[in-house]
Amino acid sequence: MVVETFNLTKHYGDFVALDSLSLQVGKGQILGFIGPNGSGKTTTIRILVGLLKPTSGYARIAGADCLQDAGKIRRMVGYMPDDFAAYNNMRVNEYLDFFGAAYGIGRKPRLQRIDEVLEITSATHMKDLFVDALSRGMQQKVAIARTLMHDPQVMILDEPANGLDPQARIEMRGMLMRLAELGKTLIVTSHILPELARVCDLVAMITKGRLRAFGTLDDIMRNVKQRRTFELLVLEHDQVEMAANRVRDWLATHPVDEAVEASDVTGSTAEMIVRFTTRLSDPQLAPLLTHLVGQGQSVAQFREVMTDLEDAFLCVAGADDAADDVASASRTAAVAGESRGDNS
CATH class of the missing domain: 3.40.50.300 (P-loop containing nucleotide triphosphate hydrolases)
Known part of the structure; x- marks a missing residue:
């Protein structure tokens, strides 16, 4: 059909x-x-x-x-x-x-x-x-x-x-x-x-x-969903902030991952979990776990959070809104430029 x-x-x-x-x-x-x-x-x-x-x-x-x-x-x-x-x-x-x-x-x-x-x-x-x-x-x-x-x-x-x-x-x-x-x-x-x-x-x-x-x-x-979400489970509540900082620093300095922002890494003290998003593949991401262990960070679990249809839909809708914002800004700039040209 x-x-x-x-x-x-x-x-x-x-x-x-x-x-x-x-x-x-x-x-x-x-x-x-x-x-x-x-x-x-x-x-x-x-x-x-x-x-x-x-x-x-x-x-x-x-x-x-x-x-x-x-x-x-x-x-x-x-x-x-x-x-x-x-x-x-x-x-x-x-x-x-x-x-x-x-x-x-x-x-x-x-x-x-x-x-x-x-x-x-x-x-x-x-x-x-x-x-x-x-x-x-x-x-x-x-x-x-x-x-x-x-x-x-x-x-x-x-x-x-x-x-x-x-x-x-x-x-x-x-x-x-x-x-x-x-x-x-x-x-x-x-x-x-x-x-x-x-x-x-x-x-x-x-x-x-x-x-x-x-x-x-x-x-x-x-x-559609190009960024992957991972969770890192630590053993103690007071380890969450340190683990989040270590993950954040590693991602920020990694040459493959582009435009990593602080908001991409979050920590939940109550859950003892650090969550982060990345575009890195499994082979590219594997050194992160080695790095954390080498820094003395205790890691109970390290897993990918599988995305669902809602995540994909939000990505599409978000990208569409962002494109509209860019187009709107371009039109505004163009109008402003024409206005300056008329006044000169």
Whole structure:
């Protein structure tokens, strides 16, 4: 399955702008589509499913144009928005029957499909319950069942875990994996990054309307999170400050590590731990432990703290903000220069 966009923009006050890109998501794979509030995730998704028209550019899913082939997109794609549209005095089976009819599914196969999607989502026991009386977690199960009614190849789920309690999030995670096992291609947005990292085969990061990173979780960690975090555990509380100073001095004088700052090394007396970040590889960092031991420093543990999806996301967002600050400063300097030129 291939999702392509080219110079895609949507203007209304702010805008979404995506450079030419191609996201390869295979059958049975889950893509995590993440970004901060206002980054353009929902707008991009709504364009992909044909609910919004872009100001410029185009978008395709599996070769079908999201504007010109709207009928094909509707048959191929199932979209679950981040809000649940409930109808008063309608039972779950009636709710699903309504949407099945909207997709043009005949009466007999529609009733059979209702039973199938309720079984897939572990919601069979809700069949005769009123939709508007369901809990948030139960409504999300029904929403996914609704999205499955026309048996789409691609499912785009916008914040499916939003507002769920821990138990419901675990159930949602299992459901996403079950859908992938059924061969569905899933594109999922979420702000709960640890949960998303457990199920995603691929990750796409977007900030301010632009794709910043795409690949497997390992690729993202390797390419985005360039600085590694280490912890040094000492034996006594009063050794923390001395150990932190020794690590700080060693990193500052090491010719390979660039721009080491004091803030890169911190000590926690309560935990008896020194933490530091570095770009050094394992062979380059190994002499540090030898140096500490040679200085008489007692070391109980020396380990790397593995980064996660949240760390990578913060790196991308931070780099984006820094780039904007530089651009803003450049524009300010340019305006000031022009002003001085006009006054001379």
